[in-house]
Amino acid sequence: xxxxxxxxxxxxxxxxxxxxxxxxxxxxxxxxxxxxxxxxxxxxxxxxxxxxxxxxxxxxxxxxxxxxxxxxxxxxxxxxxxxxxxxxxxxxxxxxxxxxxxxxxxxxxxxxxxxxxxxxxxxxxxxxxxxxxxxxxxxxxxxxxxxxxxxxxxxxxxxxxxxxxxxxxxxxxxxxxxxxxxxxxxxxxxxxxxxxxxxxxxxxxxxxxxxxxxxxxxxxx
Amino acid sequence: xxxxxxxxxxxxxxxxxxxxxxxxxxxxxxxxxxxxxxxxxxxxxxxxxxxxxxxxxxxxxxxxxxxxxxxxxxxxxxxxxxxxxxxxxxxxxxxxxxxxxxxxxxxxxxxxxxxxxxxxxxxxxxxxxxxxxxxxxxxxxxxxxxxxxxxxxxxxxxxxxxxxxxxxxxxxxxxxxxxxxxxxxxxxxxxxxxxxxxxxxxxxxxxxxxxxxxxxxxxxxxxxxxxxxxxxxxxxxxxxxxxxxxxxxxxxxxxxxxxxxxxxxxxxxxxxxxxxxxxxxxxxxxxxxxxxxxxxxxxxxxxxxxxxxxxxxxxxxxxxxxxxxxxxxxxxxxxxxxxxxxxxxxxxxxxxxxxxxxxxxxxxxxxxxxxxxxxxxxxxxxxxxxxxxxxxxxxxxxxxxxxxxxxxxxxxxxxxxxxxxxxxxxxxxxxxxxxxxxxxxxxxxxxxxxxxxxxxxxxxxxxxxxxxxxxxxxxxxxxxxxxxxxxxxxxxxxxxxxxxxxxxxxxxxxxxxxxxxxxxxxxxxxxxxxxxxxxxxxxxxxxxxxxxxxxxxxxxxxxxxxxxxxxxxxxxxxxxxxxxxxxxxxxxxxxxxxxxxxxxxxxxxxxxxxxxxxxxxxxxxxxxxxxxxxxxxxxxxx
Numbered sequence: 001x002x003x004x005x006x007x008x009x010x011x012x013x014x015x016x017x018x019x020x021x022x023x024x025x026x027x028x029x030x031x032x033x034x035x036x037x038x039x040x041x042x043x044x045x046x047x048x049x050x051x052x053x054x055x056x057x058x059x060x061x062x063x064x065x066x067x068x069x070x071x072x073x074x075x076x077x078x079x080x081x082x083x084x085x086x087x088x089x090x091x092x093x094x095x096x097x098x099x100x101x102x103x104x105x106x107x108x109x110x111x112x113x114x115x116x117x118x119x120x121x122x123x124x125x126x127x128x129x130x131x132x133x134x135x136x137x138x139x140x141x142x143x144x145x146x147x148x149x150x151x152x153x154x155x156x157x158x159x160x161x162x163x164x165x166x167x168x169x170x171x172x173x174x175x176x177x178x179x180x181x182x183x184x185x186x187x188x189x190x191x192x193x194x195x196x197x198x199x200x201x202x203x204x205x206x207x208x209x210x211x212x213x214x215x216x217x218x219x220x221x
Numbered sequence: 222x223x224x225x226x227x228x229x230x231x232x233x234x235x236x237x238x239x240x241x242x243x244x245x246x247x248x249x250x251x252x253x254x255x256x257x258x259x260x261x262x263x264x265x266x267x268x269x270x271x272x273x274x275x276x277x278x279x280x281x282x283x284x285x286x287x288x289x290x291x292x293x294x295x296x297x298x299x300x301x302x303x304x305x306x307x308x309x310x311x312x313x314x315x316x317x318x319x320x321x322x323x324x325x326x327x328x329x330x331x332x333x334x335x336x337x338x339x340x341x342x343x344x345x346x347x348x349x350x351x352x353x354x355x356x357x358x359x360x361x362x363x364x365x366x367x368x369x370x371x372x373x374x375x376x377x378x379x380x381x382x383x384x385x386x387x388x389x390x391x392x393x394x395x396x397x398x399x400x401x402x403x404x405x406x407x408x409x410x411x412x413x414x415x416x417x418x419x420x421x422x423x424x425x426x427x428x429x430x431x432x433x434x435x436x437x438x439x440x441x442x443x444x445x446x447x448x449x450x451x452x453x454x455x456x457x458x459x460x461x462x463x464x465x466x467x468x469x470x471x472x473x474x475x476x477x478x479x480x481x482x483x484x485x486x487x488x489x490x491x492x493x494x495x496x497x498x499x500x501x502x503x504x505x506x507x508x509x510x511x512x513x514x515x516x517x518x519x520x521x522x523x524x525x526x527x528x529x530x531x532x533x534x535x536x537x538x539x540x541x542x543x544x545x546x547x548x549x550x551x552x553x554x555x556x557x558x559x560x561x562x563x564x565x566x567x568x569x570x571x572x573x574x575x576x577x578x579x580x581x582x583x584x585x586x587x588x589x590x591x592x593x594x595x596x597x598x599x600x601x602x603x604x605x606x607x608x609x610x611x612x613x614x615x616x617x618x619x620x621x622x623x624x625x626x627x628x629x630x631x632x633x634x635x636x637x638x639x640x641x642x643x644x645x646x647x648x649x650x651x652x653x654x655x656x657x658x659x660x661x662x663x664x665x666x667x668x669x670x671x672x673x674x675x676x677x678x679x680x681x682x683x684x685x686x687x688x689x690x691x692x693x694x695x696x697x698x699x700x701x702x703x704x705x706x707x708x709x710x711x712x713x714x715x716x717x718x719x720x721x722x723x724x725x726x727x728x729x730x731x732x733x734x735x736x737x738x739x740x741x742x743x744x745x746x747x748x749x750x751x752x753x754x755x756x757x758x759x760x761x762x763x764x765x766x767x768x769x770x771x772x773x774x775x776x777x778x779x780x781x782x783x784x785x786x787x788x789x790x791x792x793x794x795x796x797x798x799x800x801x802x803x804x805x806x807x808x809x810x811x812x813x814x815x816x817x818x819x820x821x822x823x824x825x826x827x828x829x830x831x832x833x834x835x836x837x838x839x840x841x842x843x844x845x846x847x848x849x850x851x852x853x854x855x856x857x858x859x
Binding site: 066177180186189192197205 | 223224225226227229230252253254255256257258259261282327329332631634635644646647648650652653
């Protein structure tokens, strides 16, 4: 009963999102699964103090990147960190149209739908998003998660067993030309291309379905 | 909303014609709708005669080759690289692709939707001028100085590929063949043959063919001194001759030649050897017929230089299967022909891969097929099931040797995948380190499976005990096969475990003599012909032949051999062999009609005759299962 009341208080956009994830019928058919490759730019690396500046994302379905199904949002900031501006180039009073954190999350969840999230160092981006959701008294994200780092681990030769890779390193390893590095959308696109290359290799020695891909998440543990 | 990705795509597109002729806002709309594809080297995006996609393509990174098959030969028409367009013309003309396209190296492509582009062609005359000019002049960029390519192949040069399927045609035999009598001397016969420039002569008696002498007979029987040239023809003639009626289909003739391992067939008035000889058909007469004959296909496979040629040949072999089945050619021969073609393709894929690596294998190895491919029972395209064994090497070399064979196997499986054999979902492929082992390791593995038959190992045993040499060293293969049979001989209780598994699939008739149908899932209410009817028979054939230590993999061949080994049960085995043939033919027909694997049969849509035909196969299944139970005391194993 307590749960029931708690749920009732949740805003509609959150309930809609949960409903979409829970009732999705797409997960069993690989060709029907919508993957969303995403990246966030943040003011820094502190989960408590730092904030999301931008979320960039692009969808993949049936081994194709769908440019018409992409997402980009910039968040209005009060906190700013001069150090990270050098990396992402998003200034406090830049020219991009910015929205409030809440509005950004509403748009993002609407876009996310029942998709499977693919990112690089997924834990970081997801924690940042979950912290923001927490501030709205909702979350955490219920979407299934994948990490390009772990998929790479699964198919890479044994001698690279322990090390974690940066997106740059993997792009070099898999021969991906880097453009727009350190913009959220640019990195999301690189992650999507990396995901295509990884899954093409993955299916040679593994069954390419969601269960097997998610299994890679535990590869390091 | 800002769209960084679309902007980047626009930046790329605007550098290449005809996109440079389109204003920026319109181009941005196109950029927003792009699909990004990734292709590994040699992967095919479309094949010649495929129906057109909804997108045409521009290369972002990498290169694609465009090729076309004409008169059985592959012609690479062009290599497209960064910024080149391809696959547009068929979309505009609404016709099938005139050529195939495959990645020449690792490639990232942008797919551009044609529906969007159609409007652009209408609204921007410069764009349509560019396209018309490039279609007409065969050039990639007609506005540029150098006409380097033939992207839009000349329409005149390309005739639609005619249906070259000739199997159903009647053969063209040589009428009124030269004959002699049984008492003609060999010398005389040879003189007649030489004068008429023929390589065979039929021996007749009252115009009926009783034997044949070929060049080969004279070489092997006379040339070697076994017979003298003064002996009479009767002594060296091959007999009886194989006779057929005048209206012999090409396919039938091919199979007859393969089946009887002869080079000539006699054509008689009523088709029996008791009627007048009207013609003779030699193997080479068939080779001259243009079309998809298996001998020709195999010759082409041996010469193929890449995976897409192999794919094209396999595609034609698919037509062959269809024709055979429609003509009700016995399934046993059809599977034989198709298996030979699949084997030849795999062999060629291995040779090409070795060439690609550029280094000869470090030691002897054998590539073998397992599962249904190992049993040579494949008609339709199925998954790959294969494995590799290499000669034992010193521990110090082991790592490098294994590395080489894994690389080789990966290349081979990639090629087979391109040809159309899907990767094995259970990863039973030589590219898996678990199934690419030295002889010692394989023997050890087989031994463990036999000694410790836990369920998952039994499943592996079932797959791996049907292994057939495809390529490589025969001795390695024999060595491995013998070791398996030896261990089974010592551990006969293992066969009981195998039997237990197969009896979990009881004969498919329910209590009220109804078909047992699937109760849930996608195939609810349909009959699973593979696991309920075909598999119990292949399982039984395997267990009995392992019991007798037979080194045979094909189920029909197994049953036929078992008839000899256990004459007291010949009736049982014969009924199983017949049931198996009927079921396999049935499944293949289902698959060809519904364009799927044919595994699930919709019982409600079966004709009465088909139901009876199927049901008649169930009795032998029940009988052989009872026999398994008794023989291997399976009820005692829990």
